[in-house]
Amino acid sequence: MWIRGGKLFDGEGFKESDLAVSQDRIRKVGDQETPPLGTRVIDAGGRYVGPAFVDLHTHSRTPGKDGSETADTLVRAAALGGYCFMVAMANTDPVVDSVDLYKDLTRSFARYSVEVLQAASVTKRREGNELVDMVSLHEAGAVFFSDDGDVISDARLMKKALEYSRRLGVIVAEHAQDERLSYGGVMNEGEISSELGVSGIPEDAESVVVARDLELNRVVKGNLHLMHLSSLGSIELLRHARSAGIPFSSEVTPHHLLLNDSELREFNTNYKVNPPLRSEQTRRALLRAFRADLFDVVGTDHAPHARHLKERSIREAPFGLIGLQSAFSATISALVDSEEGDMGNTEVDTSFIEESLALIFRKMAVAPQRILESVTGVKAKVPAYVVVDPSSKSSLQESDLVSMSKNSPYIGRELRGSVASLVIGENVLVDEGRLVEEGIINAR
Amino acid sequence: MTVLDDRRCRGVSGKDFLAIAELTKDKVQTLVEQAHFYQRRFSKEGVRDFGELKGQVVVSLFYENSTRTRMSFERATKLLGGDFAYFDIASSSVAKGESLRDTATVLEALGFSAVVVRHYSEGVSHQVAKWLDIPVINAGDGCHEHPSQAIGDLVTLSERFGSLKALDGLKVAFVGDVAHSRVARSVSRAVALFGASSVFVGPPEMLPPFRNMPVVYDLDEVIGEVDVLYMLRVQQERLLERETIDLASYVRRFQLNQIRSAKMRQGGVIMHPGPMNVGVEVDAYVSKSLELLAPAQVRNGVFGRMAILSSLLGGEEVA
Numbered sequence: 001m002w003i004r005g006g007k008l009f010d011g012e013g014f015k016e017s018d019l020a021v022s023q024d025r026i027r028k029v030g031d032q033e034t035p036p037l038g039t040r041v042i043d044a045g046g047r048y049v050g051p052a053f054v055d056l057h058t059h060s061r062t063p064g065k066d067g068s069e070t071a072d073t074l075v076r077a078a079a080l081g082g083y084c085f086m087v088a089m090a091n092t093d094p095v096v097d098s099v100d101l102y103k104d105l106t107r108s109f110a111r112y113s114v115e116v117l118q119a120a121s122v123t124k125r126r127e128g129n130e131l132v133d134m135v136s137l138h139e140a141g142a143v144f145f146s147d148d149g150d151v152i153s154d155a156r157l158m159k160k161a162l163e164y165s166r167r168l169g170v171i172v173a174e175h176a177q178d179e180r181l182s183y184g185g186v187m188n189e190g191e192i193s194s195e196l197g198v199s200g201i202p203e204d205a206e207s208v209v210v211a212r213d214l215e216l217n218r219v220v221k222g223n224l225h226l227m228h229l230s231s232l233g234s235i236e237l238l239r240h241a242r243s244a245g246i247p248f249s250s251e252v253t254p255h256h257l258l259l260n261d262s263e264l265r266e267f268n269t270n271y272k273v274n275p276p277l278r279s280e281q282t283r284r285a286l287l288r289a290f291r292a293d294l295f296d297v298v299g300t301d302h303a304p305h306a307r308h309l310k311e312r313s314i315r316e317a318p319f320g321l322i323g324l325q326s327a328f329s330a331t332i333s334a335l336v337d338s339e340e341g342d343m344g345n346t347e348v349d350t351s352f353i354e355e356s357l358a359l360i361f362r363k364m365a366v367a368p369q370r371i372l373e374s375v376t377g378v379k380a381k382v383p384a385y386v387v388v389d390p391s392s393k394s395s396l397q398e399s400d401l402v403s404m405s406k407n408s409p410y411i412g413r414e415l416r417g418s419v420a421s422l423v424i425g426e427n428v429l430v431d432e433g434r435l436v437e438e439g440i441i442n443a444r
Numbered sequence: 445m446t447v448l449d450d451r452r453c454r455g456v457s458g459k460d461f462l463a464i465a466e467l468t469k470d471k472v473q474t475l476v477e478q479a480h481f482y483q484r485r486f487s488k489e490g491v492r493d494f495g496e497l498k499g500q501v502v503v504s505l506f507y508e509n510s511t512r513t514r515m516s517f518e519r520a521t522k523l524l525g526g527d528f529a530y531f532d533i534a535s536s537s538v539a540k541g542e543s544l545r546d547t548a549t550v551l552e553a554l555g556f557s558a559v560v561v562r563h564y565s566e567g568v569s570h571q572v573a574k575w576l577d578i579p580v581i582n583a584g585d586g587c588h589e590h591p592s593q594a595i596g597d598l599v600t601l602s603e604r605f606g607s608l609k610a611l612d613g614l615k616v617a618f619v620g621d622v623a624h625s626r627v628a629r630s631v632s633r634a635v636a637l638f639g640a641s642s643v644f645v646g647p648p649e650m651l652p653p654f655r656n657m658p659v660v661y662d663l664d665e666v667i668g669e670v671d672v673l674y675m676l677r678v679q680q681e682r683l684l685e686r687e688t689i690d691l692a693s694y695v696r697r698f699q700l701n702q703i704r705s706a707k708m709r710q711g712g713v714i715m716h717p718g719p720m721n722v723g724v725e726v727d728a729y730v731s732k733s734l735e736l737l738a739p740a741q742v743r744n745g746v747f748g749r750m751a752i753l754s755s756l757l758g759g760e761e762v763a
Contacts, residue, residue, distance in 0.1 A: 186566075194652035195465075197587030197629055198566045202653070267567025311545040313565030315586065 001426050002035045006044025006387055009361045014048060014354055019385065023425040026383045040428065042421050044387045048354075050361040052084035052384035052422055054368040056173070057148070057227060057251060057299030058324065060116065062105065064093025069304040069404045074324075075114040075440060077302070077403040079429040081324040082419035084114055084384030085369075086302075090121040091149040097121045097132045099140045106141060113427045113442045115380055117372075119144040122161050122172060128153050134164045143376035146173035148227060151209055153179055158213060162222030171249075171375050173225040174213055176234070177275060181205035186314055188261040188276040196264065198314065201276050207233025214241045214248060223375045226250045228301050230275040232282055235289045242294075249371050251299040254323060254330035257287050258338055259409060269310045270409045273303070274319035287334060291359065297368045298360070300327045304405035322403045326410045331360055332390050332417035348391075357390045382425035390417045402435070460573040460580045461752050463589040464633040472598065472637055476608060478751035479599045479744065486523070486747070494750070496758040497526030500557035505531045505548070505572075506583070507538075507563040512718060512742070513583050513592070517560050520749035526757070529556065548572045557757055561585070579756040590626040593717055594634035596748035600740045601635070601672070604713055612639030617666050619698055620676030620725055621650040622659075627717045628676060635672075643670065646698065647689055663698050667707045674715045675700055678724045691724070701727035705735070713737050 001021045007014035008028070018029040020039075035041055055078070061069035078086055088109070090096035096105065102120055109116035120142040124130045126149065134145060145161065152158045152174060165172040182205040187193050189200020210226055214237055217224045229238070229250055238250055255273060260280040263271040271277060278286070289295060303320025310317050323330070335356035336348055373379040396410045422430040429439035464472070485491040502521045504514050518528040531551060538547055551559050558579040561569040566586035573580040584590040602608045616635055618628040622644045632642040643658045643666055644651055651659050660666050667673070680691065700714065708714075714726075714736045722731045730736060 189653050191654045191656060194623075194654045194656075195629075196566055197589075197624070197626060199587075200653060267570045269571075308543045308546075311543045311571075313544060313563060313571070314567045315565035 001423055001428070002029065002039055002041045003044055003049055003385060003387065003421075003423065004041055006047055006049035009048065009050030009358065011366070013358055019049060021383055021385055021423055021425065023382050026385070040426075042387065042423060042428065042431070044421070047387050047389045047420055048357055049385055049387050051365040051369070052386045052424065053082045053327070053364045054372070054380070055083055055086040055300050055302070055324065055327070056144070056225070056297055056368050056372070057301050058086040058088050059091065059301070059303045059320070060088035061304055062088070062092060062108075067404075068306045068309070071109060071112070071116070073402060073404040075112045075116070076435055077322070077324045077401070078114050079422050079440065080402060080419065080435060081327050082386040082388065082422050082430070083324060084422065084424045085117065085380045086114070086324075087117045087119050087144050089146060089148045090119045091126060091147075095121050095126050097124050097126070099133070099136050102137055102140055102142050111441055113424045113429060113439060117144060117378065118142070119146050119173075121145065122147045122152055123157060126150055128157070131157060131160060131164075134161070134168060134170070138168045138170055143170045143372075143378050144173065145170055146175070146227070148173060148175045151175050151177045151179060155212060155216065159216045159220060162217055162220045162224055165222040165224070166220060169223070169376055171223045171225050171371070173227050174209070175227055176206050176209035176213060176229070177201075178205045178208050181208065185276070186272065187264045188278050190261060190279045192261045192264060192279070198264065201274070203231035203233055203278065203282065206231045206275055207237060210234045210237050214246050217248060218244070218246045221247050224248045225371070227299065228253050228256065228275055229295065230256045230278050230282070230286065232285055235285060235294060238289075238294050249296040250294070251297050252286060252290055252295040253299055253301050254327050254334065255321060255409060256283065257290060257334035258330050259283070263409065264314070267314050268409075269312065269314055269317035270321055270407045270411070272314060272317055272319055273301070273321050284339070287339065290363070291335075295363065296371060298327065298331055298363045300324050304403050305407050306405055310407045320407065322401070322405055322408050325401060325403065326396060326408060326415070327364070328360065328388060328419055329396075329415040329417040330410060331364065332356060333415045335359065336390070336416055353390050357388070384422070384424040386419055386423075387421040388417065388419050392416070392418055394418065459756070460569070461591060461756060462569050462573060462580065462582045464591045464594050464630045465589065467591075469637040472595070472634060473608060475595050475748065475751040475755060476598045476602060478754060479595065479747040480602070482523070482750045483599065483744065483747045492523065493525050494523060495525040496754050497521060497524040497557070500526040500757055501529055502526055502558045502560060502753065502757075503529045503531055503551055503554075503556040504560045504583070505533075505551060505562075507533055507568070508584070510562055510584065513562065514560075516742070516745045517581075517583060517592075517749050519746050520753055523746070524750055524753055524758075526557070526753070544568065544571065545575050548575055552576045552578055558753070581752060581756070584626055587624045587626055587629075589630045590717075591630045592749050592752055593627055593745065594630035595752060596745035597631050597715065597741060598634055598638075599744035599748050600715070600737050603740065603744070604737060608638050611635055614640040614672060615670040616640055616642045616672040616674055617645050617660075617670040618642060618674045618676060619645040619663060619700070620678055622646050622676065623650050623652045624679070625676045628674070631674060647694070649689055663700070663704065664707070667704060668709055671709060671712050672715060673700060673708065673712065675725045677717060677719065678721055680721070680724070695724060699725060699727060700730050702729035705730050705733065708735070715741060718742065
């Protein structure tokens with residue numbers, strides 16, 4: 001497999017270069033080389049080429065919620081979004097808290113060329129009372145533990161989980177949100193929630209748990225991963241922890257970078273997400289912190305919900321939005337088009353776009369791979385590449401979405417950027433923005 | 445943006461009546477004037493059938509109990525010559541888990557002319573309005589808005605103070621659980637359109653978390669300075685949730701009683717959306733006071749709702 005005629009990401013910026021990809025290795029191709037007979041060639045057409053994306057935060061809905069997403073629809077949405085690898089959260093029905101279920105799921109996901117790494121929960125049934133058997137799960141292959149969807153309220157349990165994470169070389173990922181402070185909340189607590197009379201989730205509900213977890217990890221030095229951060233307080237705490245040498249990794253989502261809580265004015269439940277979309281002030285601060293390298297990765301928090309579940313009142317509809325297919329567009333739009341002064345600019349500097357694109361490759365591909373590999377030793381089995389166009393603008397239509405659920409906040413919104421191709425080893429999964437069915441199932 | 449100053453139009457189409465925040469001053473004024481027109485013809489000329497909605501059937505979709513508001517809409521519809529139907533939530537498919545959208549769609553398919561929605565969640569009438577082609581009227585959505593109450597209250601206030609113009613410069617105090625009050629949100633926005641200012645009175649736990657608006661924690665501090673004391677209904681079940689306030693303390697600090705009401709400004713009035721908890725937000729004396737406009741509010745609520753229904757369903761442009 002050759003990718004020709006693209007500008008290749010070299011870790012920092014982009015250089016025109018062709019690439020040969022196979023199941024076990026990649027190499028740059030010299031100017032004079034011609035592809036061996038029978039080599040499939042993808043024409044990047046002057047667009048940008050970089051490592052395919054890795055999502056440490058996906059809700060697969062398998063098992064138990066196949067009315068919202070199935071493995072088949074999930075991997076297709078991921079592929080169209082340029083993802084080659086994702087971590088599936090454990091908040092399924094039943095919860096992934098046992099070796100048997102972990103093994104079953106791992107086996108069933110293995111048939112796809114998009115790799116799905118199954119996470120296990122931190123506590124049994126995600127009830128927050130008792131740790132899962134992390135040792136046995138680790139022996140079975142589990143390397144990512146999270147009660148995501150819920151916080152680990154009990155500080156003692158969290159400390160223990162962090163201790164295990166260090167000993168075993170696994171990641172413990174926290175959904176940082178104090179249950180009492182966020183109780184009954186529907187959207188960000190702020191001016192807009194006061195105006196609408198909708199009950200709020202304050203930013204401090206997140207920050208107090210971030211503070212607690214960082215403090216616990218000061219001594220324990222476990223592999224703490226803080227998910228979907230969304231508060232000014234968290235930003236300050238991360239800065240402080242970094243300078244104090246407290247280990248952690250952190251995640252921000254595309255939607256917290258692009259959208260703010262004024263979207264809720266229309267009472268569209270596709271904007272109901274947890275943690276909630278924050279104020280414009282906080283959104284901008286998150287974007288600045290993201291540019292300043294404070295967050296390690298972009299995670300989608302892809303959370304499909306069947307239509308009938310979202311077609312309820314804002315109080316009753318579940319939290320969550322789908323994000324895999326649109327993550328690249330949402331993030332590049334946030335970086336290029338949503339900052340003060342940039343709104344409505346038609347002409348954007350190429351170097352500014354390339355700088356933003358390089359940040360995206362680092363945060364959506366390189367860093368998540370690196371964190372996973374350095375902590376757990378696990379890495380993607382085969383090399384994977386995407387061809388992206390960071391400039392073209394288009395408006396997402398519901399019919400474009402291949403996820404079984406359609407709860408995207410971006411329907412009808414003009415976004416920048418598209419994923420043209422996805423190549424995983426010798427499989428082409430996406431070609432000129434269209435799914436290639438033969439590539440979905442792993443031939444090997 | 446606060447409960448006070450958000451008047452921007454959110455581009456909701458004119459087919460519905462959803463929130464005071466989305467209406468222009470002109471539109472509100474037209475509705476109030478039309479309500480006065482119905483009121484005059486009703487009380488002076490004895491008209492009981494205005495005929496405008498002949499052949500039309502308005503249906504109520506109430507996910508929250510409310511006898512008064514629903515009956516007020518029913519009365520308004522029937523005075524206009526229309527018919528009124530109820531969708532009974534308790535015995536319907538909603539109880540069996542039907543989605544909001546599916547339920548709403550059924551009402552449209554049944555051929556009703558308009559649907560009056562009340563729901564315990566904010567924004568439901570907005571959601572229904574997007575899904576349906578027929579007009580949707582918000583009869584109260586969670587803690588968000590209760591716009592038909594506000595139209596009726598403007599009728600009452602303009603009657604009492606002489607005209608809508610006379611509201612310019614008036615001071616209104618909303619007393620009680622402001623954070624959870626759709627009435628306070630709608631009425632404060634409505635009076636602001638005509639130049640009246642609002643102050644919000646209650647314990648900190650009952651005021652919205654972001655208080656970009658005038659708040660006072662002590663009723664005695666403002667009672668002598670305001671023209672309208674709008675006493676909100678205390679929802680005792682909510683008080684219990686608060687954990688930090690007890691009823692006795694609330695009553696001591698915020699009840700409008702005989703002694704406190706003596707401090708009111710000359711010509712000041714008391715309003716209450718009903719139903720009143722006598723012994724909680726007001727005492728027995730105040731509940732019978734001549735300054736209390738509650739009976740007029742109920743009466744004018746009907747005329748306000750007639751104006752709303754007529755503007756959405758009536759054949760001709762209202763005067």
